Amino acid sequence: MKTRQERIRYKTKKVSDRKRLSVYRSNNHIYAQLIDDAKGVTLASSSSMEKSIKDMKLSRKELAELIGKNIAKKIISKGIDKVAFDRGKYKYHGLIKILAEAARVEGLNF
Numbered sequence: 001m002k003t004r005q006e007r008i009r010y011k012t013k014k015v016s017d018r019k020r021l022s023v024y025r026s027n028n029h030i031y032a033q034l035i036d037d038a039k040g041v042t043l044a045s046s047s048s049m050e051k052s053i054k055d056m057k058l059s060r061k062e063l064a065e066l067i068g069k070n071i072a073k074k075i076i077s078k079g080i081d082k083v084a085f086d087r088g089k090y091k092y093h094g095l096i097k098i099l100a101e102a103a104r105v106e107g108l109n110f
Contacts, residue, residue: 005089013037016084021071021103021110023087025095030064032071032099034083043078046071064095068102076107085110 002010012020024031033045048054048063058066075083090096104110 003089008087008089012084012086018082018084018110019043019075019080020086021075021083021108023085023090023096023099025090030060030067030095030099032067034071034075034078034080035086043080044071044074046074060095061098064098065102068099069106072103072106072108081107082109 020035020037022033022035029048031045031047031049034043035041036043046053046067048067053063053066053070056066075081085100087096087100092100100110
């Protein structure tokens with residue numbers, strides 16, 4: 001039986017030809033990046049490790065919302081408005097849900 005992460009990545013890559021918005025959450029930080037699977041390159045990224053975000057001293061929920069808005073602005077500035085959301089091995093709740101909804105509010109479609 002495949003792991004949750006393998007199932008989600010398979011569906012994301014095979015069903016859709018959109019760029020992939022991948023999210024990773026560690027115990028201390030949150031990362032989001034836009035990946036072009038056809039070329040195998042990262043087009044945009046945002047994380048809680050960026051100096052401008054790290055100095056703000058926000059809670060984890062506020063960080064997730066800020067990173068969602070930040071990555072959405074970067075993606076839209078590149079002329080991409082439709083992406084496939086890759087939540088990885090995480091359930092769609094908590095910080096992952098907050099990040100995704102913040103990106104949707106900024107105008108990203110997935």
